Amino acid sequence: xxxxxxxxxxxxxxxxxxxxxxxxxxxxxxxxxxxxxxxxxxxxxxxxxxxxxxxxxxxxxxxxxxxxxxxxxxxxxxxxxxxxxxxxxxxxxxxxxxxxxxxxxxxxxxxxxxxxxxxxxxxxxxxxxxxxxxxxxxxxxxxxxxxxxxxxxxxxxxxxxxxxxxxxxxxxxxxxxxxxxxxxxxxxxxxxxxxxxxxxxxxxxxxxxxxxxxxxxxxxxxxxxxxxxxxxxxxxxxxxxxxxxxxxxxxxxxxxxxxxxxxxxxxxxxxxxxxxxxxxxxxxxxxxxxxxxxxxxxxxxxxxxxxxxxxxxxxxxxxxxxxxxxxxxxxxxxxxxxxxxxxxxxxxxxxxxxxxxxxxxxxxxxxxxxxxxxxxxxxxxxxxxxxxxxxxxxxxxxxxxxxxxxxxxxxxxxxxxxxxxxxxxxxxxxxxxxxxxxxxxxxxxxxxxxxxxxxxxxxxxxxxxxxxxxxxxxxxxxxxxxxxxxxxxxxxxxxxxxxxxxxxxxxxxxxxxxxxxxxxxxxxxxxxxxxxxxxxxxxxxxxxxxxxxxxxxxxxxxxxxxxxxxxxxxxxxxxxxxxxxxxxxxxxxxxxxxxxxxxxxxxxxxxxxxxxxxxxxxxxxxxxxxxxxxxxxxxxxxxxxxxxxxxxx
Ligand code: WTA
Numbered sequence: 139x140x141x142x143x144x145x146x147x148x149x150x151x152x153x154x155x156x157x158x159x160x161x162x163x164x165x166x167x168x169x170x171x172x173x174x175x176x177x178x179x180x181x182x183x184x185x186x187x188x189x190x191x192x193x194x195x196x197x198x199x200x201x202x203x204x205x206x207x208x209x210x211x212x213x214x215x216x217x218x219x220x221x222x223x224x225x226x227x228x229x230x231x232x233x234x235x236x237x238x239x240x241x242x243x244x245x246x247x248x249x250x251x252x253x254x255x256x257x258x259x260x261x262x263x264x265x266x267x268x269x270x271x272x273x274x275x276x277x278x279x280x281x282x283x284x285x286x287x288x289x290x291x292x293x294x295x296x297x298x299x300x301x302x303x304x305x306x307x308x309x310x311x312x313x314x315x316x317x318x319x320x321x322x323x324x325x326x327x328x329x330x331x332x333x334x335x336x337x338x339x340x341x342x343x344x345x346x347x348x349x350x351x352x353x354x355x356x357x358x359x360x361x362x363x364x365x366x367x368x369x370x371x372x373x374x375x376x377x378x379x380x381x382x383x384x385x386x387x388x389x390x391x392x393x394x395x396x397x398x399x400x401x402x403x404x405x406x407x408x409x410x411x412x413x414x415x416x417x418x419x420x421x422x423x424x425x426x427x428x429x430x431x432x433x434x435x436x437x438x439x440x441x442x443x444x445x446x447x448x449x450x451x452x453x454x455x456x457x458x459x460x461x462x463x464x465x466x467x468x469x470x471x472x473x474x475x476x477x478x479x480x481x482x483x484x485x486x487x488x489x490x491x492x493x494x495x496x497x498x499x500x501x502x503x504x505x506x507x508x509x510x511x512x513x514x515x516x517x518x519x520x521x522x523x524x525x526x527x528x529x530x531x532x533x534x535x536x537x538x539x540x541x542x543x544x545x546x547x548x549x550x551x552x553x554x555x556x557x558x559x560x561x562x563x564x565x566x567x568x569x570x571x572x573x574x575x576x577x578x579x580x581x582x583x584x585x586x587x588x589x590x591x592x593x594x595x596x597x598x599x600x601x602x603x604x605x606x607x608x609x610x611x612x613x614x615x616x617x618x619x620x621x622x623x624x625x626x627x628x629x630x631x632x633x634x635x636x637x638x639x640x641x642x643x644x645x646x647x648x649x650x651x652x653x654x655x656x657x658x659x660x661x662x663x664x665x666x667x668x669x670x671x672x673x674x675x676x677x678x679x680x681x682x683x684x685x686x687x688x689x690x691x692x693x694x695x696x697x698x699x700x701x702x703x704x705x706x707x708x709x710x711x712x713x714x715x716x717x718x719x720x721x722x723x724x725x726x727x728x729x730x731x732x733x734x735x736x737x738x739x740x741x742x743x744x745x746x747x748x749x750x751x752x753x754x755x756x757x758x759x760x761x762x763x764x765x766x767x768x769x770x771x772x773x774x775x776x777x778x779x780x781x782x783x784x785x786x787x
Contacts, residue, residue: 184426
C-alpha cells in the first residue's frame, strides 16, 4: 500500500466526545447548503450583537457586480466579543500564555488583564488622534502587546494592518502608503532564536520613503531595551503613554460590514494587495471554525505556531480563540531554538492540547530523526493541525507518529488570506483521515473543480479549485481597489471565486490540494509573487532581465530559483550572486532569499516576447526530459544553453 492510500479512521472514542461526529457533519453540511440564511442566522448567535442582524446574506459573485455582505444590519464590537463578554464567567482564566524566545521567560495574561490592557491602549490611541476608520499599521514581535494592539484598534473602530516582522523597511513603507496609515505600532527590537531584529530601525528607514508622511506617530513597545534612534514629536514610548490611561473604554458600535482589518498578501501580478476583512461575518466564521475544526473544548490550552503577521495568526491565535474564550498560546521564538526539541518542551510545559503548525516546521524537525522529540512526552496533545502548504504523506505520518504519539487526529486545513478562515479540513470527530488530503468542506462552503475553460468537473477529477458561493469569513474587497478584487478572483471563471490553487478530488469526494497554478510561490508556507521578486532584481543595475520560478525543496516545500540575464558590462561571479541575494533580502525580507541563481545569457521566450515559465520551472526541477513543445520559442537554442549550465544546488 502506498502512503497515499492509507486511511486513519476516526476513533469511536474521539467521535463520542467531539462537537461534531459523522452524522452531525452530514446533517449540518446539508442544512448549510439547503438553507444558508437559516444556518448562518443560527450560527451568528454565538456572538454578542448590539443589534442582532435580521438581514443575513446578500452576496453576488457576478463579475459585473461583486458584492459580498453578511449580517449587514447587525452591529457589534469585535473586541467586546473577545473580551468583555467573558469577564463574568472567565475573567481570571488565562487568555494568553506567552512563551518567550528564551525558555526561561513566559507569562499568563488573564481575560481581565487583557481587557484592561486593551482598554488602556484604546484610550491611548484616542489620545493620539486615532478614531473610527483610521488605519493603524502594526509591525510587532510575537508578544501579548501585538494581540492587545489588534483588539484596541477593533475596540475604537480603527482598522489594523499587520505587517509581518520579517519584512523589510520597503515593505513597511509600501503598506503604510497603500493604506494611508496615520500610526505605526512597533517595538524597539524583536527576539527570535536568540537574535535581535531591529524593528524600530526598520520603521525609521521605512518612514524616510516618499509618501509615508501620512504617518504622524510611531508608538514603541520596549521589548529588549536595545539601542534605537528617537525622533521627538513623532516617537512615543508605549509604556509612557499607555500605563497612565484608564482601563475603561466603551467599545465602539460597529456595523457588521465595517472593516476590521487589512492584510496584505502576494498575488501573481503587481504589488501585494491589501485584503479587506469586515467585522460580523469574519468573527462568526473564525470563531465557529476554531471550535469545530480543532474540536476545542473549554479549558484546553491551544497553540497555533504561526506569526500574527499572517492570516493564520489573525484568525487562529487572536480572533477565533479569544472569541471562544479559549486559552491561546503565543510563542515569540522559533522551533529550533535553543534546540530542536523546543516545540515538544513547550507542549509539556504548558499542557498544550491542540497544536496547529506548518508542514515546513514538521519537515525541518523530521530531518533530525525521531529522537529529536526525546526531550518531551507530549501526553497532553489531543488534536494536531497543519496549514500553509500541502503536507506530504511522509511528513503527515511523522507528525502523527512522533509528535502526536500515534493518538491524535491531524486536521490538514486548507484556506487563504482571502478566505478569512478554514474552508476545507477534517473535523477530527467526523472525517476518516487520508494523509495529504484536506478532506471535506466546512459548513456552508461549496468547493468545485473546473477545467481551464471553466467547465465544472464531476466526480473524481483534477482541475482548478473554485468556490461557488460566499461564506461569511470571505474578504470583501482589495483596499482601495475593488476592480482589482474582481479582476483577481472573479473574472477567470464567471460567477465563481477562483482560489489560484490546483486540486484533485478522489472517489470519496476528498479534496487534495496540489499547489498554486498561478505565479505565486509558497516557500515554507509564505506566499510570494514571482513578479515581486523579479521587479526587485531588475532594479539592480547589473540585471537586465530576471525570471523567478519555484522548485521542489525538501524542507521549504518550494525553493526560489532565479534566472538572471546580466546587463552589458557585467560578468557572472560568486560575489555578484551574493550581492543579488542580499539585495532581494533587503528589498523584500529574508523570507525571499533566493535558493539558486543561474546566469542566463537568454531566457526562453515566445515570438511575442512572453517568457515561457513552464520551461524554466522544468529546468529548475531538473525535469529536462519533459520539456514539451519548444517549437513556438523565438530561439530554441536558449533552452539547451540553460540545461547545460543548470545551476547545481
Ligand atoms: C496554500 C494561509 C495545501 C494554498 C492560510 C493557498 C495550502 C495558500 C494549505 C494560501 C493546505 C494553505 N494544503 N495548500 N492545508 N493551506 N495552502 O494566504 O496554495 O498565506 O492558496 O494563507 O497556501 O496562503 P495564505
